[in-house]
Amino acid sequence: MDPIRFENEHDELQYKLTAYALGELDDAQARELEEQLKNNPALQAELEEIRALSARLSGELGREAQAGDQLRLSQEQKQTIHARADEAVSPLKLTQTQQHSRRVMWWRSAGVLAAMAACVAVLVTLQQVSQQQVQTPVASRPTTTTGSDVAMQTPAESEIKSDKLAASQPRAESLRGTVRLNDNVTPFVPSEGAARQNGTVLGQTQSTPLMEQDAPGSGSAPASALKNGGFNPPAPAAAPATDDRGYAYSKQADPARRRLAALAPAPETTDKPAASSSPVLTAQPMIADRDSIPHELTRTHRSFNTEAYDTITDNPFMAVSQNPLSTFSIDVDTGAYANVRRFLNMRRLPPAGAVRIEEMINYFPYHYEGPRDDKTPFAVHVETGSAPWAHEHRLVKIGLKGKEIAQAQKPAMNLVFLIDVSGSMTSADKLPLLKEGMKLLVNGLTENDRVSIVVYAGAAGLVLDSTPGSEKNTILAAIDKLMAGGSTNGGAGIQLAYELAQRHFIKEGVNRVILASDGDFNVGVSSRDQLIKMIEEKRQTGVFLSVLGFGTGNLKDATMEQLANKGNGQYHYIDSIREARKVLVHQMAGNLITIAKDVKIQVEFNPARVQGYRLIGYENRMLAKEDFNDDTKDAGEIGAGHTVTAVYEVVPVGVKMPGDRSVDPLKYQPVEPKLGPAAINGLASEELLTVKLRYKQPDGDVSTKLEVPVVDSGKPWQEASSDFKFVASVAQFGMLLRNSPYKGTSDYAQVLDLAQSGLGEQPDEYRQEFVELINKARQIQERQQPTQPAPLPTPTPLPARE
């Protein structure tokens, strides 16, 4: 026992009495004290006093601790907690104790329950000791697994934390995530109170004009496809590793090839094993050669299993002398932003591989002007300015704006909804959300449009035969009737959907099957390969396929994206009514009406002006320079009203190139680059670069080329447009989140300033939300500083007072 210096013996006795009164003396000491107490009434009286005071303290202080609602966490905070609780146990522990845990599960379940009961008993005792008035019911509360409100909280995500896990069983891990789960228990967190956005959108039933023709800021359709970013099929061949946040990722040898491989119809005989085409639809848990892990375990850990992020190596600075051409495919996906937002709302930093900067930039609407004439499907706008995070560098923003289609000229639409109504679709973030979204969409339809509804997986068959868009009541009634539940398998499904689409085909219109699901694809076709084949065939006939993903835990992001790709449609992930509105109403035209396809960009830099450049983002979209003129190479599509933005960071001549990767001077070719025709003519000496674009008409096969030469305006950053400033802030934010080696002097304060300067005259809700996200990221980062526990200060002799 440490020496304590007591003032006197009595003091020491009191110390012991106090400890005794509080039950803190061990048996020997207690008996000793009891001896002393026996014949000492004074001492006994003191003990009573101490006991009385203890009781009073416990009583009053205890009540204080349960006093009122002020001490409660907010609804949002609790939701975040419960969302995290729904995630799996750390997989590292799982691996290490896998064998062990099987036994725990199956043989020691009783023991565990007993331990928990004992623990509970201990806690209850503690409560009683402090005489808390409020009896916290320790008996289990019913766990609601379905929310009753439209939940705004982002779905529970999870992470593959352990590199050990990944290393020890890469194949099994990636495949385990493919277990298709039929259970009705959704991992989604019930909202315990009114959802934040409940009141906003649902009341709006007036028809939203299809295209908003008026001034900027009123939501000219932003880039469309919401993809749950980053859920690309892992390439299991390479040894998985973890990035510094502990997320498992797999190295992709060649992003461009991989992407094109994903787009190509036939499985390529590349070095990627078949798993990269992600056999997601198999119903069996494909646990390779291990002891079969109990199904319950895989169910438990499904949510972290579906997530794996590819690593993205930031595009490095390229020297113009070696690489004068930069070529990439445009992309209008926006999923990465929604995904990053989800992480931040759960008070976590996203894994670096999830932060695809181009998708984050493209999430927002920008005020680019559309094309002047009707022949070109889009307009190109280039802006230049200094780079906020590296003042001697320049930023070049290339923006495309697809032409709007006026309401009067919008093509007629023949839409067939193919809806998953399996039991798991019951939760608030799935079927109910889809229904609300559909109703909003229906409101914008006219008598030239047609809508049909087919269901699968819970019931099967026709819910609504093809109905003109003007008969809104009929359609809305059918939507209302939609219900999830039941367990019938397969049946009609996709064949019926396509049949309907074909039967009511509209020439020169939009004919689309829209598949909506949380991840079950038993649409009546036995294998996924067959499914893909069918989708491709039908695409040739002019019926395209888009996919809407909902919910979490079961979401087969990679497959959905693939199906949409094959179907010439888009994949959107819808996690809130606001997203539903964005996808199904605001951007409906853009998503359904393609105005140009296979759009590629190639930039040639002028070595007289530019020493080096770096494309920010688009790492997954890079093309070989020969691909630009190759019309057989697939690329991205632009929809009506879409904007697409790409940003280059440019190192002007005379400024030191970052990084010094020197290349040996050539032996067989001239050291000086030969002057190109423009340079010789002297015409191009002013130009910084030329942007070239190739695109095809939606039903064409031959591409058309556009060229846009660009002269650096030399404008100071303050004069940049607010769009430019905002784009730069998103790019910078992305670089910070990824901890990019090129982030320069960036920090969150700078990002915030930049974003706020880019809010513009009438900041829209999306930009404002972005500002909030910056703050969240900053807070999370700050709170992740290592904790230095501070010991309680030792009692020092108090000055003066005593």
Place this chain on the structure above:
Amino acid sequence: MKQPTHDRQQWIRQAVEQYERPLVLYAWRLTMNLELAREVVQDTFLKLCDQTPEDIQDHLAQWLYTVCRNRSLDVARKEKPMKPLSEPDHLVKDQQTPPPESQLEQAELSQQLAQALSSLPANQQEVIRLKFQHGLSYKDIAKTTQLTTTHVGYLIHVGIKSLRQQLAAQA
């Protein structure tokens, strides 16, 4: 047998239900800011979610309070760099921020007791609260505050003695 996830969810839910308010109160005292206190407690529960129940079940309270305390002190340090933690807080009456409990809607502490308590130095107050308000044992308090068990006992003893004297004087 319940699903493992289900168990965990239950466990977390119970923990939140049971400890939410005391932890917020505890954190409030340490950070002197209710908003911050709630965030700290949220962080604490989030951390709990990352743990395996089996590892913590038997000392849940101590775990929660320790994490909560560390987080609170971190946060307090960042938000108010000027306030040295080592100084006993007996100046609390003179500070501009009123002690948290006075902002509670329902005053649970009698005037007497509140006054007497607030006259104690901060370390004694904290330990006494941990004992009587939060129900931790000497051992758990010691773990949470990084003192020895004996030291904890000593602080409580001195505190109780002081309280007795003051209350007797007031009576």
